[in-house]
Every structure is written in C-alpha cells, then in structure tokens.
Amino acid sequence: MKKLLTTLYITMPDAYLALKGENVSIIKDDESIGRVPLHNLEGICTFGRQGASPALMAACIERDIAITFLTTNGRLRGRVIGPSNGNVVLRKTQYRISDDEKKSAEIARHFLVGKLYNSKWTLERMTRDHGLRIDVEKFKKTSTYLTESMNQLMSIDDLEILRGVEGNAASAYFSLMDDMILQQKEDFFFKGRNRRPPLDNVNALLSLIYTLLATDVGAALEAVGLDAYVGFLHRDRPGRMSLALDMMEELRSVCADRFVLSLINKKQVQASDFVKKESGAVLMTDEARKKIFELWHNKKDEKITHPFLKEKISWGLVPHAQAMLLARFLRGDLDAYPAFFWK
Amino acid sequence: MTDYDASEFLLLSGIQHFQFCERQWALIHIEQEWEENVLTIEGSHLHEKADDPFIREKRKDVLYVRGLPIHSSKMGLTGICDVVEFHQDENGVPLQGEKGRYLPIPVEYKRGKPKKDQSDILQLVAQAICLEDMLYCPVPSGALYYHEIRRRVEIEITEELKAQVRETAKRMHDYYRRRHTPRVKTGKHCKSCSLRHICLPELLTKESVASYMKRMMAE
Numbered sequence: 001m002k003k004l005l006t007t008l009y010i011t012m013p014d015a016y017l018a019l020k021g022e023n024v025s026i027i028k029d030d031e032s033i034g035r036v037p038l039h040n041l042e043g044i045c046t047f048g049r050q051g052a053s054p055a056l057m058a059a060c061i062e063r064d065i066a067i068t069f070l071t072t073n074g075r076l077r078g079r080v081i082g083p084s085n086g087n088v089v090l091r092k093t094q095y096r097i098s099d100d101e102k103k104s105a106e107i108a109r110h111f112l113v114g115k116l117y118n119s120k121w122t123l124e125r126m127t128r129d130h131g132l133r134i135d136v137e138k139f140k141k142t143s144t145y146l147t148e149s150m151n152q153l154m155s156i157d158d159l160e161i162l163r164g165v166e167g168n169a170a171s172a173y174f175s176l177m178d179d180m181i182l183q184q185k186e187d188f189f190f191k192g193r194n195r196r197p198p199l200d201n202v203n204a205l206l207s208l209i210y211t212l213l214a215t216d217v218g219a220a221l222e223a224v225g226l227d228a229y230v231g232f233l234h235r236d237r238p239g240r241m242s243l244a245l246d247m248m249e250e251l252r253s254v255c256a257d258r259f260v261l262s263l264i265n266k267k268q269v270q271a272s273d274f275v276k277k278e279s280g281a282v283l284m285t286d287e288a289r290k291k292i293f294e295l296w297h298n299k300k301d302e303k304i305t306h307p308f309l310k311e312k313i314s315w316g317l318v319p320h321a322q323a324m325l326l327a328r329f330l331r332g333d334l335d336a337y338p339a340f341f342w343k
Numbered sequence: 344m345t346d347y348d349a350s351e352f353l354l355l356s357g358i359q360h361f362q363f364c365e366r367q368w369a370l371i372h373i374e375q376e377w378e379e380n381v382l383t384i385e386g387s388h389l390h391e392k393a394d395d396p397f398i399r400e401k402r403k404d405v406l407y408v409r410g411l412p413i414h415s416s417k418m419g420l421t422g423i424c425d426v427v428e429f430h431q432d433e434n435g436v437p438l439q440g441e442k443g444r445y446l447p448i449p450v451e452y453k454r455g456k457p458k459k460d461q462s463d464i465l466q467l468v469a470q471a472i473c474l475e476d477m478l479y480c481p482v483p484s485g486a487l488y489y490h491e492i493r494r495r496v497e498i499e500i501t502e503e504l505k506a507q508v509r510e511t512a513k514r515m516h517d518y519y520r521r522r523h524t525p526r527v528k529t530g531k532h533c534k535s536c537s538l539r540h541i542c543l544p545e546l547l548t549k550e551s552v553a554s555y556m557k558r559m560m561a562e
Contacts, residue, residue: 087374089522110556117560150560225374308555309545328546331374331524336552341559 005042007216009293011286013072017044017052019059041065043219045212047072047289066219076211076241079218087225093330094243098230105157107246107329107337108233112166113153114250114339119173120146121343122253126180133182142172159233173253177202180261187271188264197281201274204282205263208289209256210248212296213319217251218244220319224327247322254342255315259299268295308338347419353515355413355422355469358508361515362462363532368515369524370538404431406441413473418512424470426450436480447474449485456491461507463487464498468508471500 008024010017016027023035024044038059043066046052052067057080060067069077097103120143127139149169156162178190181202190202198204218228218241231242233249263269273288284292300316313321322340329337353372360368400407406429414421428448429435435444449470453463464487471482487496518525529544536542549555 090374113556113560154556154560307559308549308552309543311545324541324543328543329552333524333526333546334552336556338552338555339559343562 005040007043007045007297008036008041009290010044010046010048011289011293013047013049015046015048016050017046017048017056019053019056024056038063038065043068043216045070045215064223066222068215068219070211070215076215079222081222090225090327090330091227091230094226094230097330098232098236101159102157104232105159105162107326108159108162109153109156110337110339111233111246111249112162113150114341115166115252116146116150116153116169117339118250118342119169119253120150122258123173123176126176130182134179138179139176142176145169145172162233177257181264183265183267184271197277197279197283199280200282201269201271202260202264204274204284205260205269205292206256208284208292209260209296210252212293213251213256214241214244214248216316217247217319217323220323221247221326223320224323226323226327226330247319247326250322250340251318255299255318259296263292263295268292304342307341346416347516349414349416349421351516352414352416352419352421353512353519355420355473356466357515358420358469358511359462359466361511362460362465364527364536365514365518365525366527366542367536367538369518370542372515373519373522373524405429406438406445413470413477415469415473415476417476418469418472418509419516420469420473420512422470422473424449424474425452427474434481436478446480447478447482449474449482450488450495451485452488452490454490456489457487457496464504465508465511467498468500468504469512472505472508 010026012026012028014028015033018025018027020032020035022039023037024041025032026034026036041063044052044060045068047070049072051069057067059065061080067080069079071077097107123139123143123146126134127136127143146169149165152165153162156165174190174193181188181190188201191200193206194200194203195207198207221228221243226243228241228244229239230236231244231246233246234240234242236242269288269292273285273291275283275285277283300314302315303312304315304318305312306318306321308325309321318340325334326337328334357368357372360371408427408429409425411424411427412421413424426449428450429438429441429445430448431443432446433444435446437443438445449467451463451467451470457463467485467487471485474480474482482500484500485498487498488494489496533539533542533544536544550558
C-alpha cells in the first residue's frame with residue numbers, strides 16, 4: 001500500500017500560493033510567510049480567495065498532488081486534476097454501469113451495507129464505552145434495527161427501495177446523535193441535520209468534516225482513474241461529486257461523526273469557537289478551524305487493519321484503499337465491491 | 344495476415360514487461376498506470392546519453408547510430424534502438440549517404456547484470472526483426488551491454504528466438520484488442536515490481552468479496 005503523505009490546509013483567506021523551487025510558498029501582502037516542500041505532500045486544500053499560481057498547479061499535477069479550492073466557508077469551488085489518470089477503459093466501464101440501474105444497485109447496496117454496519121458499530125461502541133451515561137436499551141434497539149435493515153439491503157436490487165430502507169435506518173441512527181453528546185450539552189445539541197448554512201454548532205462541525213472527507217474521497221477516486229462525479233447511488237447532478245458521496249456513505253459515521261463527537265466530548269471545541277450570524281447561520285472562527293484541521297490530521301495518522309486487505313494502514317488511506325478496490329471490481333479482478341467494515 | 348496500421352503499434356520495450364509479468368505489461372500499456380521507482384528512474388538516467396539521436400559517430404569501418412526509431416508493421420511494434428552499429432560487410436545493404444554496404448547490429452543498454460529470464464534477449468530480438476523488416480537485410484546478431492558489470496554480451500538472433508518474439512507480439516495485440524488485464528500467478532518477482540502498489544498481487548489470492556461480505560455481516 002502506498003504511504004500516506006501530508007495534506008496542507010491553507011485557512012488564511014488572503015494567502016496566495018506559488019511555486020518556489022521544490023516548495024509551495026505561501027504569500028501574504030507580497031511577502032513569503034512560509035514554505036512547504038512538495039515532496040511530502042499528498043494534497044493542498046486552500047480556503048483562500050486568492051488561489052494559486054499556474055506554475056504551482058503544474059508542479060502539483062506532475063507529482064499527483066491534489067489541489068482543492070474551497071470557499072472560506074468550506075464549500076468546494078473546484079479542483080485541479082492532471083491528465084495522468086488517462087484510463088478511458090475504466091471510466092467507460094464506470095459510465096456503463098452508472099447508466100444501468102440494476103447494476104448500479106448492486107454496487108450501491110454494498111456502499112449502504114457498509115454505512116449501516118458502521119453506524120451500528122458506532123452505536124455499539126457507545127454502549128460499551130459509555131454504558132453508564134446513555135440509555136443502553138434504546139441504543140440496542142436501534143442497533144438491532146440497523147442489523148435487520150442491513151440484511152434486508154442485500155436482497156434488494158432497486159435503487160429507490162434501497163434508498164428507502166437506508167433513509168429510515170439513517171434517521172433511526174441520527175435520532176441517537178444527541179444522546180451521544182455527553183459534554184457541553186447546553187452549547188452542543190443535535191435536533192436534525194441542517195446545512196447551507198448550518199444553524200447550530202454541531203451541524204457546523206458536521207458540515208466542515210463532511211467536506212474534508214468528501215474532498216479526500218474525491219481525490220482518491222480520481223487518483224485511481226475513476227470519475228468522482230459519476231455515481232451509482234447518487235445520480236448525476238452537475239457539479240456534484242456523486243461517486244465521492246456514494247463512497248463516503250460507508251465512512252460518515254466512523255470517520256466523521258465519531259470525530260465530531262470526540263471533539264465535543266473531549267472539549268477540544270468550545271462554544272467560543274462559533275459565531276452566530278443574524279441570519280441564524282453558524283460560522284466557525286479561523287482559529288477553531290486551524291485547531292480542527294490539526295486534530296483531523298492526527299486522526300488520519302492513526303492505524304487500523306483494513307478488514308478486506310488485512311493490511312495495517314492509516315485511517316487517511318482508507319479512501320484510497322476503497323477507491324482502488326472499486327476500480328479493481330470494475331476491471332474484473334474482484335467479484336464485487338468489498339465494503340469497508342469498522343468495528 | 345495483414346500488417347498492422349501505425350495507429351495500432353504497441354511499444355517494443357513492452358516485450359520486456361510482458362516477459363516479466365503479463366499483468367504488469369497490461370497495467371502499464373492498457374490501463375496506463377505507471378509508477379516510477381528507483382529502478383525506472385535509474386534506467387532512464389542511464390539512457391539519456393545512449394538515446395541522444397543527434398550523435399552519429401564513425402570509427403574505422405563502423406558507423407554508430409544512437410536513438411534510432413524503428414518499427415515493424417508485420418509485428419505491430421514500434422520503438423527506439425539505443426545504439427545500432429552498422430558494420431561494413433559485403434553481405435550488407437547500402438546506406439543513405441555512406442559508401443559501401445553495411446550490416447546492422449543492435450545494441451541495447453541495460454542497468455544491472457544479465458538476467459536469468461529472457462526478457463532482455465527478446466527485446467533485442469524484436470529490434471533485430473524491426474531492422475530486418477525496415478532495411479531488407481539479415482540481422483544475425485545483436486548485443487546487450489550491462490552497466491553493472493560493464494560488459495557486452497553478444498546474442499545470436501536465431502529463427503527460434505524470432506518465432507518466440509512474433510508469438511509474444513501476437514499475444515500482446517490480442518490482450519490489447521480485448522483491453523484485457525490478465526490475472527496471472529503471483530510470485531517472488533512481485534517483490535521487485537514497480538507496480539506492486541497498484542496491482543496488489545495479494546488481492547488475486549484473496550477470498551471472494553461475496554464470502555467476505557457474508558462473513559463480516561454475520562459478526
């Protein structure tokens with residue numbers, strides 16, 4: 001398995017990125033305020049307004065470093081992709097399957113089975129670690145429901161019905177999100193998912209982390225030669241990375257939700273990290289974001305054993321591993337797409 | 344059989360990959376996967392000098408031509424010879440701009456030392472066939488120069504070897520036409536493969552995904 005390198009996050013809105021030798025130079029007010037060598041970078045995520053020089057983009061393309069441009073609020077503006085992943089055959093296979101609802105459903109089913117399995121074990125882990133603080137019976141009941149839904153999914157080959165089963169299971173799981181918040185309950189609560197803009201602190205955190213995860217998954221898919229915009233579960237919509245969202249389903253609970261919960265429960269974020277605007281929108285301070293990126297990075301360095309590959313890899317490489325396994329299935333090396341199961 | 348059109352030509356150097364591992368060849372030439380490792384970087388560095396097409400030297404009766412583009416439409420292969428030595432020989436052919444008759448001897452430069460397998464030899468033989476097809480003259484021998492031992496190994500281009508190369512080229516074209524990446528046996532050679540991270544040879548011997556899904560879901 002390849003090695004996980006670092007992702008450089010630029011949160012300063014006025015920073016401009018340029019190429020200086022073999023380094024990214026971070027420029028503010030015409031002055032270089034920092035340099036990072038390209039050779040240990042996996043990707044660059046910039047939340048700035050100013051962008052990056054064409055020379056830097058070219059250097060990144062050559063080295064397979066993904067550059068992602070996000071708005072200061074964390075919405076995706078675009079990505080720079082090179083021509084190197086030129087496997088037309090693989091992409092055409094992906095498009096053909098995407099056009100075929102029945103075949104799409106076979107892959108979508110595995111994404112969703114992974115999602116429910118991982119949601120279930122997120123709940124189970126909660127009962128094990130915090131049994132005294134939570135209503136265990138309620139958690140067990142939902143866990144059983146998730147198991148049943150998961151088994152049910154395996155015999156469904158219709159996308160609409162798959163979405164229905166998944167939708168019910170997801171709301172059952174999310175109904176316990178608030179119960180999993182064990183600290184700072186007056187500032188952090190969850191009454192349901194809202195976004196664009198997020199209207200409370202927890203939703204603001206979830207939005208940010210989902211964006212980071214989607215970015216990683218999208219880059220991983222493109223890197224193995226797949227088209228991140230053509231999905232199986234999520235149908236085509238201009239500008240939406242449907243396949244990245246498909247593959248993210250498996251990782252939402254274990255990667256993102258658990259991370260957000262631990263930020264709150266370990267008091268790594270506080271109420272003072274958030275600002276409520278007149279419109280009700282909740283924004284995060286720059287310092288808060290910086291702090292969160294660092295913790296996110298640490299999280300990506302943690303090691304796990306991949307359930308199918310049986311190889312020790314870092315969390316950060318899970319999107320890459322799954323993208324590669326999907327490509328392997330589309331090429332005919334595997335009999336199906338192996339979902340990522342976490343326990 | 345009709346000749347291949349130039350647009351269908353495959354890279355002659357691929358014979359080497361194909362001989363090493365058919366899957367590796369398919370990953371590089373069909374799926375366009377390429378990962379540089381130390382071996383390939385060293386290889387290309389070494390070639391920089393040998394490949395300069397603008398160096399043409401003549402010493403005594405031998406003309407040295409570097410970076411000579413070659414092809415054979417019968418085999419459907421195209422490539423570049425590191426060095427071709429044209430030796431003055433009565434059995435040879437006349438060359439544009441030179442007096443007398445010449446016989447070509449292809450010389451291929453290799454990092455490292457002679458290999459146990461035939462990959463280098465077959466690449467050289469393929470070059471010889473191209474030269475025969477292009478110049479209408481026999482190419483009875485060629486040479487491999489190994490950088491690590493700094494020695495040249497003369498190779499006789501036999502009919503048997505040529506038949507083997509033609510057969511290999513046919514197989515390569517068959518895979519390419521079908522866009523087929525074969526699943527081949529894994530082995531010791533996987534350890535030194537530059538595409539290991541992409542191929543994941545272990546994957547080819549794993550349990551089926553169906554059984555994996557079933558097993559995990561039952562837990």
